Amino acid sequence: MLRLAGWSVLETGQTFVLGYALARALDDGFLAGRAGTGLAWLAVAGAGVLAGAWGTGRVYGAVAALVEPLRDHLVTRVVARGVREADDGALSKLTQQVEIARDTFAGLVMVARSFVFTAAGAVAGLLALAPPLLLVVGPPLALGVALFAATLRPLARRQEACLVADEALAARLGDVCPGLRDITAAGAEERIAADVGADIEAELRAARSLARCSVWRTAALAVGGHLPAVLLPAAAPWLLARGVTPGALVGALAYVTQSLLPALHTLVHGLGTSGARLTVVLRRLVPETAGEQPDRAGSVPDTAGPRRATPRSVVPAPPAVVPTPPPAGPALRLDGLAFAYGPGAAPVIDGLDLTLAPGAHLVVVGPSGIGKSTLTALVAGLLEPVRGAVHVYGAPVPSARAAALRVLVPQEAYVHGGTVAENLGLLRPDPVPGSELLAAADAIGLTPLLERLGGPEAPVDPAALSAGERQLIALTRAYLAYAPLVLLDEATCHLDPEAEERAERAFARRPGGTLVVVAHRISSARRAERVLVLDGPRTAYGTHRELMAGSPLYRDLVGHWGVRSHPALALGDADGVDAVAGAGFAGDGRHVVAHRPVGQVQAPGDLRDGGAPGGQG
Secondary structure, eight states: OHHHHHHHHHHHHHHHHHHHHHHHIIIIIITTTOHHHHHHHHHHHHHHHHHHHHHHHHHHHHHHHHHHHHHHHHHHHHHHHHHHHOOTTHHHIIIIIHHHHHHHHHHHHHHHHHHHHHHHHHHHHHHHHOTHHHHHHHHHHHHHHHHHHHHHHHHHHHHHHHHHHHHHHHHHHHHHGGGHHHHHHHTOHHHHHHHHHHHHHHHHHHHHHHHHHHHHHHHHHIIIIIHHHHHHHHTHHHHHHTTOOHHHHHHHHHIIIIIIHHHHHHHHHIIIIIIHHHHHHHHHHTHHHHSOOOOTTSOOOOOSSSOOOOOTTSOOOOOOOOSSOOOSSOSEEEEEEEEOSSTTSOOSEEEEEEEEOTTOEEEEEOSTTSSHHHHHHHHHTSSOOSEEEEEETTEESSSHHHHHTEEEEOSSOOOOSEEHHHHHTTTOSSOOOHHHHHHHHHHHTOHHHHHHHTSTTSEEOGGGSOHHHHHHHHHHHHHHSSOSEEEEESTTTTBOHHHHHHHHHHHHTSTTOEEEEEOSSHHHHHHSSEEEEOBTBTOEEEOHHHHHHHOHHHHHHHHHHHHHOOOOOOTTOTTOEEEOBOSSOSOOSSSEEESOOTTOOOOTTOOSOSOSTTOOO
16 A cells, blocks of 8 residues: 555656646746746656656556455455355356456556545645635535545445346346247246346336436536636636736646546546446455355355364364254154156155154165265255255255255265365364364374375375375365264265275264265165165165065165175276275275266266166266
8 A cells, every 4th residue: 555655646746747837837937938947847747747657657566466365355255155155156256246346446446546646736736836726626626526425325226226137137037048948838928028027127227227326426527527627717817816826827727627627537437337336246245255154064164264283293182073962853854855857857756754863874775866866965955856845953955054954975075275174174164173183084084195195284186186085085074064964975985895984984973963875885784774775656764684674676786786796806907997095095906996087987886776887866
């Protein structure tokens, strides 16, 4: 700010020099018969313009030092919310609204700075020439600025109303355009046309209201900028009678027409339009960052800077627990749950009822495409059922309370750049104590990778990690979350059986925790208290022993797993396979996955029925 102010003084110094040198050139030079003196003063005015131009170049560097940190801060906040909340508007905010805020803020700094320093230079020049000049120029200038300031808040409200109306119309068209065929087939053209017409009328009213409010900006410019230029010639006899020289009067006109009027014009149109836009954009960005909403794991994004973890030498503490006990009652309740991927599609889940007590351990199995991942997405609130209801610890799904009580770990684990501790503490509102972090890593089986990377404060390169290593980081992150209900949607498919068992048992022993696992190995079902077998209308539920006796599909899945559970091929085999990550991550060759794109990997020992690899319910 000080650097910007210093260069601004140099830039706008020409304002003072221009009017003062012109007055001196007339009074002491040309009107006094001394042309050389007059030309010298004009040369001083020219030098002032050159110095001002040099200062202008330095001003932009100082403005950049103010603007770029704001942009970086907004980008960080928008990306954080987009990742944690799956915010539909995050892309627009990142690519358009943040850039609007950045460019508009830079413009406002330039406009406000220019007006303040130009006005100061002009006022100083008028005082230096003749104080009575201020009696003519000052009052209308102050009145014009006050009138303009009074219009800023109404203008911002109308600007926001116009933006909201535009977004509503865009959202309406986004719904209507892909469904034109269905609208025509259903005979709903008139109803849809009426709805769209109402949105168009609302935007038209908002635009007209904004235009009417803009009239006041013109009035402010006329009073503050044009009126002084009219009053000075009109008051010339009165001023000349009070000792104001002709040169001083011409200099005052130069101050008004060449400095104050352009600066006020830029302020009114720049701040009036850009300022309103900045207010609207920040109002749409800041409430989502200042008044944080719980993310999908129930945490609040940490914006206080990098998290710090305790060094490796700290003795591990007990595992993380939920700070606030969840409400009494079932941990998960499904009432007549039904879901289909389209109005004419067959239901993937139809009439499912299920109740899980707190601390339960459930494994969900079934053929590929039967609806296992769909079920976890419904419980997590990522999908909405067509019928029925989902409650997590009594909270309806979707809701902020339900989101705070569950954490979902998908098959493709997410790891971001930064340190290991930052990745592991992503779902916590505050930095995770080092002892707790190390205890969680030990419980899940992350310790060997943690030591190989260099400890909690070591940087992470996601591309350098294997799929199994990324899954271990995601599992440890979920283990550290405060959410009591954990949903593992094939979240261990890239781990060997020993590593998978260790992670699942850690979650099962997690204090106050309830575990739901979409399994890809039958060993997961053997460890669970209850197993849910999804098979369309023939869904079965019970223990492993009960299902072996009463569910033909479950017996078939168990037998299918046993047939396909074969020793791994050697590393570098001609078939093009690599070992799945094991406990030591050394490529132990016990299980293999084929080289195929992410999401199309068929893990050995899968419960699927031989369908397309990587198929998801």
